[in-house]
Every structure is written in C-alpha cells, then in structure tokens.
Amino acid sequence: MKERLQDYIPKLVLSPSFFLILVFVYGFIAYTGYLSFTDSRILPSYNWVGLENYERLWKLPHWWRAITNLAIFGSLYILICSVLGLLLAILLDQKIRAEGLLRPIYLYPMALSFIVTGTAWKWFLDPGIGLEHTMHQWGWESFAFDWIKDRQMAIYTVVIAAVWQSSGFVMAMFLAGLRGVDSDIIKAAQIDGASAFTTYRRIIIPLMRPVFLSAFVVLAHLAIKAYDLVIALTGGGPGQATELPATFMYSYTFTRNLMGIGASSAIIMMIMIFSIIIPYLYSELRTGVKR
C-alpha cells in the first residue's frame, strides 16, 4: 500500500499546477471564446449571437486602425531589432576589449518596465521639452521632430521606443549564436581564403538560421502583446493613431463596455500568436526528442 502511494506522489505534486493552468489558461480561453459569440456588454451575457461580434469587429474602422498599426509596428520592430541586433553582435564579436562593459549597456533596457521606457521616451520625444526643444536651445531653430504629436507618424515613435528596449536582447541572442559556431568551420573558411566579410555572409550568418527564427518568434509575439508601452508613451493617441489590438481589446471591454467585441478581438490576438508559436514549439520539441 505504501509503495502504491509513492507511485502517485509525482502526479500529486504536479496536479495543482496543472489544474491551475487548465482552469486559468485553457478554461479561461474557452470562456472568452464563448463570450465572443454572445451579446455581452458591460457584464457577461450568455445570449448566443453567433458570429455577429466578429462581423461587427471587422467593420470597425477603429479595429482596422489597430490591425494596420500592428502590421506597421510589428514589421518595423522585428526588422530593425534583427538588423540592429545582428550588427551589434557582429561588432561585439571582433575581440572587443570593452565587451564586458558594453554588452550590459546594450541590454539593460530589457530589465526596465515598458512604463518606465514609455515615460522616458514620451518626454524625450516631446517637442516642448525633449529633443526638439534641446536642439532649439542649441541654436538649431529649424529643427523639428514632433512625430509623437503627429497622427501620421506617432506609430513610428512606438517603434523607436520598442526597438530601444528590445534590440539589446536580440543582440544577446545573436551573440550567443555567433559564439556557438564551431571555430573549426571558421578556420577552414580562413584557410580557403575567405575575407571576414565573406566568412560572415557565406558561412556564419547562414549557420544562424535557427537564431533568426527564434528572434522572429520572440519579437513577433512581443509585438502582438504590446500594450504597456503604448499606454505609457502615447495612450493610444493622438486620437487613435497608435491604437494596437491589445489596447483596443482593453478599451472596448472595460471602457466602452462592449465585452463581446472585446472578447472577439482577444480571440483574434490569440489566433495570431498561436499560429506563430505552436508550429515553432512543435518543431523545437520534436528536435528535442531526437537529441
């Protein structure tokens, strides 16, 4: 009898966590999914309305604004972070004496809250006291940089702040990738007469394809989740100029009291993330089993 009890202990230990995840993650997803098919407004309602919320959602200019912004923000964020991260990693990989000092400087923004980042950049980009003001003080009177107040350009300020926060992290991923390349391969390339540039372009960067994939997945999922930074930097404005799906969901659910529409937008966010993450995790776990 005692032996039998021992057999169940591992499962008993795991079960509270598993139960929490099942209820609070998957149960809640199902609940939100259900709400997205109801006419819930300020409170959940169980009145089934089929796809009505989704139809209304995709007719809302506000939602289209959020989706368009996500496309602009997401693609620029991923692209600039990857390019900058790779560049920094390659520069740091040149036997730099001060690497131990520089690396933490590039990476520290990742330790900050997006609220702090947003606060800092909000004032830095504010024409009244920030960069523009400073340039005027220095005598460059015609200097103008007021994107944060400009409906057309405000979304790009979100990109600037987000890149500042995350690019050091991407640098760290690429640097780890560079350091993981078998040094014999590089020696072989040098013996073959390849220049440093050619070695990177033809040998090392192609070998880092898995790092590019990881960076893409991480950045894409951060972009879709982006919420705090927009709230702190622009509050979604001016107007709706920097609205993203995450802020859209929050304001429709809790401010405008259209819970059914908010739920349907959350479901769409989840579908976007899962369509990136699930194939990735699946392939990662697959290769993990083989090893």
Next chain:
Amino acid sequence: MSFLQIIDLEKSFGNVQVLKRINLEIEEGGFLVLVGPSGCGKSTLLNTIAGLEPITAGEIRIGGRRVNDLHPSKRDIAMVFQSYALYPNMTVAQNIGFGMEIRGVPKPEREKAIARVAEMLQIDHLLDRKPSQLSGGQRQRVAMGRALVRDPQVFLFDEPLSNLDAKLRVDMRTEIKRLHQRMGTTIVYVTHDQIEAMTLASKIAVLKDGVLQQFGTPSEIYNNPINTFVADFMGSPAMNLIPATITNGAGGLAIEMERPSAPPVTLPLASPPKGLAAYKGRSVIFGVRPEALTDPDGADRNAASIAQTECFIEVVEPAGSDTFAVTHLGGKGVIARLRADANIQPGTTAPLTFNLSKSVFFDPETENRIL
C-alpha cells in the same frame, strides 16, 4: 538452487517491446554478465532487476523471494552506475553513508561501516573530498564503496568501467574480480565489452534486440556460439564467417571456399557435425576463429582435425604478441593469427593451417549453428 531467477520477463515502453520473454538464472555467488551491442536491452534488464523500471510481465526472484513489486531499496541489492552517480554535493563519506542515513542507522555505526569499506577499497584518505576533486579511478572506487557498504545479496554493475581509460579499465577489472572472489556475493554485470564479459563472468547472457541469444559459461559462448551473431560478437578479432559450400570429398564431407583468381580451396572434414550431411551441395557459413587459422609452425599439433592450404596474403598487421594476416576466402577478408615472428610478406602466397576441430558451421538462412 538458483539465487537470482528471471522468469519469462517482458518489458515494453508503450508499444515498443524492449525485452522479450527473458529467462535467466544464476547460482549464489555467481557472476552473471549481460552483454550485447548498445540498444539490446541489457541495461533495461538490469534496471528491472534493480526495480528502477517496472516490468510488463514475468517474474524476478532474489533468494527465492519474488521482488517484482518491491521498491529498489527493499530488494537488498546495490548498484554501481556507468557515470558512478556520486552525489556532487556530498563528500565521499556522505556518499557512502547516504543509504544508511536514510534508513536511520545511528551515526557511530555508520562511521564504522564507512571506515571498513574505505579501507577495503583504499580510499580512506579521500573521505572528506567532494566527487569533483577525485580522479576517474577514485570515483569508481567510491561508487563501489557505496555499493559494498550495503552488504547486499546481489550487486548490480551497469557498465562500470566504460568511462575509464584503457589501462585503468584493465586494473579495475582485475580489482572487481578479486573483490568478487573475496566477498562471494552474487553479481550481475552489464557491459558491451566482450573481453570484460569473458574475463569476469561465471555465466554470460548475450542479448540482441531484446532477445536472449545464448546463455552459458564463457567457454560455451566462445567455443560453441549458437548463431552467427554470438559468434561474431564474442572474440576479438571477430570469428571469420566465410561463405562456403559443402561438397562430397574422397574421405567424406569437405568444405569448398572461393578465392579470387585461383581455384577454390577444398578442405576435407574429418569429424563434421551430424547435421552437416543434410547440407551436401549447399552453401553454409564456415566459422573459424583467427587463432584457429595459423601458420603451420604455430598450429595446435594435438588438434583432432587440421588442414593446410596455400593462401594469398593481402595485408600483414604485426601486433607485437601476434601477427595478423588477411587473406581472401569466400568473397571476404579472412584474418589469420600467426606467431609474432612468422616470416610472412604481403603480396605473396603462404601456407595457412585450419584447425577444423575448432571450427563451426551455420545455416546461411537462419544463421543458426549446424550441429
């Protein structure tokens, strides 16, 4: 009366059957070696004896007691692992004493037992060190100390020497043998090294793909392999397995082997196994160990049946104690083991002597021995 019995044991992981109806037994004080290539199931079998993995069907008995459902710590066994599995955060003494500590043995008694074992293994000066401060051989001793201190009914060894370098491995092998002779405790020992199996075992079990191929004494396994797998696996260099044909010679059955650019070799068989008559005119696999294929001067004069023939020598490999020569028979490279000072040149023809009383025959279809 067998001390350790394994009866109709089966083990599956999901749909994959890794051990198929294994039957084994060893007498008290015996030394059973489980040998086979990697993935043959030998370590899994050892783990089931230890109780670290449950079995799917069958029975395991130790000292007449059925232990199938007993926890590993209740089976009265001790185990030495391939990686030694020393607890990295504990000293040598704590490592050896951990099991007693868990069982609540009082401290003075524990210390006495640790000291006794440490002295036996000559590791008393290492007791306060951490495993990371020990050499490979010292770790090996500590691992054995942890097993010895339990004074179990059965010792289980899981490839204990495979992480040591070649010289140390030979030393430790001797040490294990000496220890076994002194303690007289039953041992089950897993290895993929057939020399370890031959030197240590009182009984060898050869496994392949979860099936027990042959179970017997080292000399039975070596001299009377039951199929080509066992013949090929045991012995180094491996037994020559030469495709050949049985013909009717002048004085009875003879064996004929193809040669490149020369007429086939035919050797008369003085005392062929009874079963071979049925293979007249058919092909068989002729098994002859390198030491049964020698230069005429090195041949065993007392052998019941020997035959000599001229062979073309392709390669000569002096190995110090012997010289190996490679010739071509039956479409395969065949290794002969000559005296160290045999005068032989590659690219020439030289006489070789077959000790036919030491040779065996296999069916090419079933790969089983023809008796």
Next chain:
Amino acid sequence: MTSAVSQGPLEASRASSTVAPNRLARALIYAALILFAIYYLLPLYVMLVNSLKPLDEIRQGDMLSLPMAGTIEPWLKAWATAQIGVQPTGLKPYFMNSILMVVPAVFISTALGALNGYVLTKWTFRGADIVFGLMLLACFIPFQIVLIPMARMLGILGLAGTIPGLVLVHVVYGLGFTTLFFRNYYAAFPSELVKAAQIDGASFFQIFRRILLPSSGPIIVVTVIWQFTNIWNDFLFGASFASVDSIPMTVALNNLVSSSTGVKEYNVHFAGAIMAALPTLIVYIVSGRYFVRGLMAGAVKG
C-alpha cells in the same frame, strides 16, 4: 536545448570569429560601438539629470545639460507627496504594494516550478509531454484573453482588488516559465543520481531536497530574477485587477505621469520612473549574467 541555462550563453567558448582587421577598421568599430552605447544610455541619463533639476530649469535649459542648481526635491516629492489618483501620498505605498505582491508570487511560482520540473524530468509518466506542452504554451498567450474571466474568478474567490489576488494571478501566469526553466535544467541533471538515491532508499521528497536542490543554485537564481523582473514590471494585471489600496508601482507611475490635472512636473515624473526602474536595474547590475540566461532560456524555447 538547455545549454542557455546550464552555461552562460555569452561566455566566449572560443576566440572571436575573425582575423583582426586593420587599425582604421577597428577604430570605426569602436566608434560605432560607443555611439550605440550612448544611444542606449541617453534616455536613462536624461531621466537622471532632469530628475535633479528644478522645473524652471527643465523648461528653459536643454535636457542634456547637467543640473545647475541640483535638488533632490523631485525625488522626495515623487516618493512621499506627489498626487497619485486622488491621494497626495507619493509612490511610497505603491512601492510597498509591489514588494508585498512580488515576494510571495516569486517564491510560490519558483517553488512550484522546481517541483514541476523535477516531476517532468525524473518521474515522467504517460502524458507528461502533453502536460508540459500545455504549460509551455500557456507562457505565450496574450493576457487579454484571460482578463474577463479572471476578473470574475477573483470576484468569486473574494480576492478582487487585493494583493493576494494579484499574487495568485502572477503565480498562475508565471508557472509556465518557471516550470520550463527547471525542466530544462533538470533534464541535464544525471538521472543515474536519482536512481542511486532510490536504491539508497530515499523518498521522492528526500531525493529532491538532498540531491537535486543542492545543485539547483544557478537555476533558482535565474528563475527568481526572471520572475521578479516580470512581476515587478507588469502593468496589465495591475491596471486590470488592482483596487486603490493594492495598486502596484508601475500602475502608480503611469497614473502619476499621465494625470492631466495641474502642471506637468517632469522632474517628479523622472524621479518616479527611476524609482520604479531601480529594483530591477539593481538586480540586473548585481546579477546580469543570470538575467541574460533567463532571457535566453525564456526566449530560446523548451
């Protein structure tokens, strides 16, 4: 898969990749690296110097100059008397709220993660992969999807608007990552040690406490830092589920900065922002190596 956790991913295991280029090229490389360093440091510098200036000086001077009449008044105000919401309490009570929320949440989620990782690697059972897959996937959900039911669940449990409620939320949504960290770490921990301890008669918990835990120092540090940083920096859950007396630091900072009444006291905002950043920054400076390991392990999958 576990290399990111078990070894420092950035510790150079070999000399860097290329032959040393000529001097000019090296000078350019250094110049580029230093420019980037300035880019990353600039916002922090701006916040710091301006948090020590009186408001007039910010309006008139430029944001990059050092304070002429240095003052710590903005810091004192941000800490103790600034108007946040309706109360002139400063950030102090909210800083305390964050501490009260972060400490138990980090402790519980790390402890559970360690046990889960232990079970999932050393006591696997049929279906363990599915359990782990579901826990791993839970790391990546957009939290918007759980906001509505979570608000209701906290109400049902009587935890709405309380610090224990926030602790529960952070434990639940941190479990995936803590489990992932420990699972990957323990996967590289030799199973033979567990077998040896079983033969020695040690029980499930004895093996964990006596054999695995003493070797878990690095991964505990990584996990604690990861959880601390994430929970301290969280905004969404705090904004959604906190009430007046359980608001965490990030939400309070945002309230301070974006309050539309009265004069915008930039210097106070900057001081507050640095206060909110300080705990995680200190952790980062003290144990940056482990911080990076956590990032990499969290990012570079399972």
